[in-house]
Every structure is written in structure tokens, then in C-alpha cells.
Amino acid sequence: MDYEKEMFLYPKTCFVCHESNLDLLRNCKCGVSLCKIHENDFRHQQLCKHLSLAFQLSMMESPPDLNGLIKFKPETAFPSSxxxxxxxxxxxxxxxxxxxxxxxxxxxxxxxxxxxxxxxxxxxxxxxxxxxxxxxxxxxxxxxxxxxxxxxxxxxxxxxxxxxxxxxxxxxxxxxxxxxxxxxxxxxxxxxxxxxxxxxxxxxxxxxxxxxxxxxxxxxxxxxxxxxxxxxxxxxxxxxxxxxxxxxxxxxxxxxxxxxxxxxxxxxxxxxxxxxxxxxxxxxxxxxxxxxxxxxxxxxxxxxxxxxxxxxxxxxxxxxxxxxxxxxxxxxx
CATH class of the missing domain: 3.40.50 (Rossmann fold)
Incomplete structure (x- = not known):
């Protein structure tokens, strides 16, 4: 199961230094852990918003209803992206x-x-x-x-x-x-x-x-x-x-x-x-x-x-x- 894999792929350690002492760690809203020394780490701050989104989407119980969104427009140009x-x-x-x-x-x-x-x-x-x-x-x-x-x-x-x-x-x-x-x-x-x-x-x-x-x-x-x-x-x-x-x-x-x-x-x-x-x-x-x-x-x-x-x-x-x-x-x- 995915959650079982994540226990090993993403262990509860500091995002920066991998400190594993739970007394020294705090959980961020994005799902990662940070120790007291690295709680203001710049790399984490850059990624936090995207990691939060990834975490929230992974926790969704069911996908959103996408019915009724298909409204083809008369476009002729091939999309470039x-x-x-x-x-x-x-x-x-x-x-x-x-x-x-x-x-x-x-x-x-x-x-x-x-x-x-x-x-x-x-x-x-x-x-x-x-x-x-x-x-x-x-x-x-x-x-x-x-x-x-x-x-x-x-x-x-x-x-x-x-x-x-x-x-x-x-x-x-x-x-x-x-x-x-x-x-x-x-x-x-x-x-x-x-x-x-x-x-x-x-x-x-x-x-x-x-x-x-x-x-x-x-x-x-x-x-x-x-x-x-x-x-x-x-x-x-x-x-x-x-x-x-x-x-x-x-x-x-x-x-x-x-x-x-x-x-x-x-x-x-x-x-x-x-x-x-x-x-x-x-x-x-x-x-x-x-x-x-x-x-x-x-x-x-x-x-x-x-x-x-x-x-x-x-x-x-x-x-x-x-x-x-x-x-x-x-x-x-």
C-alpha cells in the first residue's frame, strides 16, 4: 500500500539534516518534519507551498467531480503546452x-x-x-x-x-x-x-x-x-x-x-x-x-x-x- 511505502521512503526525520530524535522535531503543515535548528530553512520555505499542495491532494478521500467541464471551443491552433x-x-x-x-x-x-x-x-x-x-x-x-x-x-x-x-x-x-x-x-x-x-x-x-x-x-x-x-x-x-x-x-x-x-x-x-x-x-x-x-x-x-x-x-x-x-x-x- 502507498502509505506503507511512505513509512520507509519518507521517514520522520528532519527535512534538512535527518535528525530523528522526535523531541527535537516539529511537523510543518506541508507534511515534512524540521528540527529546531532548521525550522527556518530557506530550501524548505521555497518548497513548502508545493509540498503542502502535494500533501493535501494525497489526503483527498475522493477526486473532485469533473463532469460537465468539457466545453470544446472552436480552436484550430495546436496547443503548445x-x-x-x-x-x-x-x-x-x-x-x-x-x-x-x-x-x-x-x-x-x-x-x-x-x-x-x-x-x-x-x-x-x-x-x-x-x-x-x-x-x-x-x-x-x-x-x-x-x-x-x-x-x-x-x-x-x-x-x-x-x-x-x-x-x-x-x-x-x-x-x-x-x-x-x-x-x-x-x-x-x-x-x-x-x-x-x-x-x-x-x-x-x-x-x-x-x-x-x-x-x-x-x-x-x-x-x-x-x-x-x-x-x-x-x-x-x-x-x-x-x-x-x-x-x-x-x-x-x-x-x-x-x-x-x-x-x-x-x-x-x-x-x-x-x-x-x-x-x-x-x-x-x-x-x-x-x-x-x-x-x-x-x-x-x-x-x-x-x-x-x-x-x-x-x-x-x-x-x-x-x-x-x-x-x-x-x-x-
Whole structure:
């Protein structure tokens, strides 16, 4: 359980010096402890507001009601950031606008990161298959939030998402009727979204009769490097070698730039060679909800950075430019 993990990841010690004598500690409203010497620590003061938000959101018993927020506006320009996307696709009530934007950013960061990756790779077709490796139950449960990709990618008509991971349930969904719940648009009436879930390791799935060739493979916040910290057994080697065998573009996200670079180093070790990435950038479509980072004791954000590989080549120098024509020109009534 998450609260059990937190007992070990965030022990009750001073945020600065890790003093563990409870008589010398006081609790801050943000959820961290400070000793008497460091109760006015400048680094803590800088982070306190964000840590408080992370703490409050983690203590919410149930998520806020987001129904009725979808009010598509007739925007034609592709959003350059998560903030622009939220302002274009949703109409908020002032009372809960900030909270709703936080929640929606984390719900839509995965599909928008997919759009960002395929745009950079110029990898868009009318029918696409995506593999999401190391998938979580949350990712599967929020599959409906992939709907906006049909508005954002001009050529895309049919999308199949295959979630693969040992901790999910095996299911199949066909969501072509799902779109009737949204404001009318010819683009949506023609779109089809299919979802498959397979409770397997990725290499097992690829060797099975269930396998469907993907256009791109996605790994969200996999934290590959944590296997070196003794956090868990390393089960990624066979998966990474399978990615090399498939020779399909791979996008890997992380909660911070430091974590992204550590994941890249770990991926190279698992491959047994040093490889170049196509790009490593701050993701303009990362989530807004702050989370405590046990490695730095500061903050991370879902999908904050993204590494894109166009094959695991030792000396890959190619560059691909995105094109404005790949984005939708769809007026919503």
C-alpha cells in the first residue's frame, strides 16, 4: 500500500539534516518534519507551498467531480503546452478552476505526451497501434481521456491502445460509441478507439499470439533506474532487449530531468551498449500535480521530461522535424 511505502521512503526525520530524535522535531503543515535548528530553512520555505499542495491532494478521500467541464471551443491552433490545452478544451467555473486544472492535467498528460512524441518523429497515420508498457491500473481506468488525440492529429482515424503489464487485468474495449457523448463533430463520428489490456510481461506478450505490431511504444514514469537502488527486483532487461528487437520508436517519460537521465543510463546498461536518444526534453504536456521525490527530497511531476528513441542505435544522428499540417483543423459546434 502507498502509505506503507511512505513509512520507509519518507521517514520522520528532519527535512534538512535527518535528525530523528522526535523531541527535537516539529511537523510543518506541508507534511515534512524540521528540527529546531532548521525550522527556518530557506530550501524548505521555497518548497513548502508545493509540498503542502502535494500533501493535501494525497489526503483527498475522493477526486473532485469533473463532469460537465468539457466545453470544446472552436480552436484550430495546436496547443503548445498543457495550460493552452486546458484553456482550449475546457470551460471552468472560477470557484474550483485551479483544482480542476491540476486533476485534468494528470489525466491528460499521457495522451498528450503521445501526441508530442509522434509529432516530433513525424510518425502519424490514419490507423495507429500504441503499446503502453509497464501499464498501471490507473492508466487503464482513465483510457477515455485519450479522446482529444483525434481532435489534435489531423490524419488519425483509428487508434488502438494496448496496455501491457503484470499488475493489470486482461480486458478489451471498443469505444467507437463512446464519442457520441461529446459535442458533435464529423471528425469524432468517424473515429474509433480500441483498448486492449494484457496482464503479462512485455516480452511474454510479444512472443504470444496476442501480439500486434505497434507504431510506437510508450513507457510512462517507469523509473528504470530505481532497480539499482534496491527498491525492487530488476525485471526490465528482457523488456528492453525486446524493444531493441522490435526496432519501433520508444518514448520514455520521467518525473524530473535527473530521473530521465538516470533512466537513460540504466537503459544503456540493460542493452549492454551506449545508445543515443532522438531527443530528451522537458515535456510541455507534463502533469501539474506535485509529488514528493524520495531521491532528492524535493518534488517531481508526472511525465515532466520525455526521452524519445527512434531505435537503439549506437551512433544515431538523424533529426526529424514536426509539421504543422499534422494537426487538426476541426471546428467544434
Amino acid at each position: 498543457m495550460q493552452e490545452f486546458l484553456d482550449s478544451f475546457f470551460q471552468f467555473k472560477k470557484r474550483n478552476e485551479d483544482l480542476h486544472k491540476l486533476m485534468l492535467s494528470n489525466l491528460h498528460t499521457r495522451p498528450l505526451t503521445f501526441v508530442y512524441a509522434v509529432m516530433k518523429l513525424n510518425l502519424i497515420d490514419s490507423f495507429m497501434v500504441i503499446h503502453v508498457i509497464g501499464a498501471t491500473g490507473m492508466e487503464v481506468a482513465t483510457y477515455a481521456n485519450w479522446m482529444p488525440v483525434f481532435f489534435l492529429l489531423k490524419r488519425l482515424q483509428n487508434l488502438k491502445i494496448v496496455f501491457i503489464g503484470p499488475k493489470i487485468f486482461s480486458e478489451s474495449y471498443s469505444l467507437d460509441s463512446f464519442f457520441h457523448d461529446f459535442p458533435s463533430c464529423l471528425k469524432m463520428e468517424e473515429a474509433t478507439l480500441q483498448v486492449e489490456c494484457h496482464a503479462l510481461r512485455y516480452e511474454q506478450y510479444c512472443r504470444s499470439d496476442l501480439f500486434v505490431q505497434p507504431n510506437i511504444i510508450l513507457g510512462y514514469n517507469l523509473n528504470l533506474h530505481e532497480s539499482e537502488l534496491g527498491m525492487s527486483d530488476c525485471t526490465w532487461k528482457d523488456t528492453i532487449l525486446m524493444l531493441e528487437e522490435l526496432e519501433v520508436p520508444f518514448a520514455l517519460t520521467a518525473g524530473s530531468e535527473d530521473r530521465a537521465r538516470k533512466d537513460h543510463e540504466r537503459l544503456c546498461k540493460l542493452l549492454g551498449k551506449s545508445v543515443d536518444y532522438f531527443s530528451l526534453d522537458k515535456n510541455p504536456f507534463g502533469g501539474f500535480i506535485p509529488e514528493r521525490d524520495f531521491e532528492t527530497e524535493e518534488l517531481l511531476y508526472s511525465n515532466q521530461h520525455v526521452i524519445i528513441y527512434d531505435g537503439f542505435y549506437e551512433n544515431f544522428d538523424g533529426k526529424k522535424e514536426s509539421s504543422e499540417s499534422d494537426f487538426v483543423d476541426c471546428h467544434i459546434n
